[in-house]
Amino acid sequence: MCLGIPGKVIEISGEGFMRTGKIDFDGIVKEVSLAYVPEIEVGDYAIVHVGFAITQLDEESAQETLALLRRLDVVDEELDPEVALAAERRRAGGDTP
Amino acid sequence: MKYLDEFRDPEVALRLIDEINELASRRWVLMEVCGGQTHSIIRNGIDRLLPDSVEMVHGPGCPVCVTPLDTIDKALAIAARDDVIFCSFGDMLRVPGSDEDLFQVKGGGGDIRVVYSPTDALQIARENPDEEVVFFGIGFETTAPANAMAVYQAKQEGLENFSMLVSHVLVPPAMRAILDSPTNRVQAFLAAGHVCSVMGYEEYFAIAQEYGTPIVVTGFEPLDLLSGIKAAITQLEEGRATVENAYQRAVRREGNVPAKQMIADVFTTTDRNWRGIGPIPASGWELSERYRDFDAAARFPIGDIDTKESPLCHAGEVLQGTRKPDECPAFGKECTPRTPLGALMVSSEGACAAYYQYGRFAKAASS
């Protein structure tokens, strides 16, 4: 019950504390309260806890984080043969997390 | 789903693990606070992929697990009443009370309904004006905005047959209690990302500073967890202790302001006795003065309750990170998800359930 689930806002109705929206959780659509995310719009992503959207996911920072993680990798692999070797060994072993 | 898949990229995960390996010059003990993080770590095998120098211990962030036993017993007594429709999140149904669980009360004729949201319980109250509808309002800061809104709406509508058995718990006081314990091993925390999405992380700076303990706000996907671990190890290696946000896409420093305002109106801070851990000062929320009429504990007074825990259960040590689930002698033997001795084996966020579900039996066999 404590786990937040991310989904995409596909429809909004009502206002203020009565503002609700249809959210698509990877195929399952549920009606949830948008009372706590007054700025959210159709097409945005939110994390939902027990029927209430609590956070709007910030797409820009999601992409920044990913880009940063990926860039670090590439740079490290280019610059540090040890890292590259370790990575290759892992890949060859075929074990994934 | 977009985002999720990208934050599960195994290539990037392995590289992050290599980086953590290079960073860690000695052994460090990290605690992930949230039960959702525990499940992700065990399911993805992150603890096993990490170098031996980084040990993950599992925190108390499972609301089902820490709801006090006398509150569970109270819930069972209220749910058994003829005039009550008792509504609860599904994961509370099999949590063992002193003698039985909600599921057994239901089998014995209690009208117990599983709801997805507290607003579903409100709807049941509107539809059944001649019955008392009680919602079991438990959880950490994540479920509080929803529970607070349900009580607020009930008051607005004058819904007199609705009440809530409130037993909320708060993360920051629990972190302090863990650090204060003489048996503490935790050197850095991964703070619970979704708790921080509600409350923000302002409050953690004082903890990081007072105890010299790095705190990194962390998400739930493998890359989120590894980024959080890397940030924590970096701080430890550099001798720094501050608060960092490794879950920026979901957490702002100030949290969710409208949700915090609603919580501040409906709830007030109280001492709370955590199951398995004991009393922690100012570590819970109860209904504030304005909303006391909706307090199920006051509406249905239950006499003194004689609580008893299974003597075999080591949940308290597991919750505080001094024992792993597979180091409990009952794990996988007397205690399984079908025959749980403690709440940690029931909840989808409990550490013992995670170890069982993902086949971590190694140490239990030898102890």
Ligand code: SF4
């Ligand atoms: S395995 Fe069962 S008995 Fe042991 S600590 Fe966990 S819940 Fe308690």
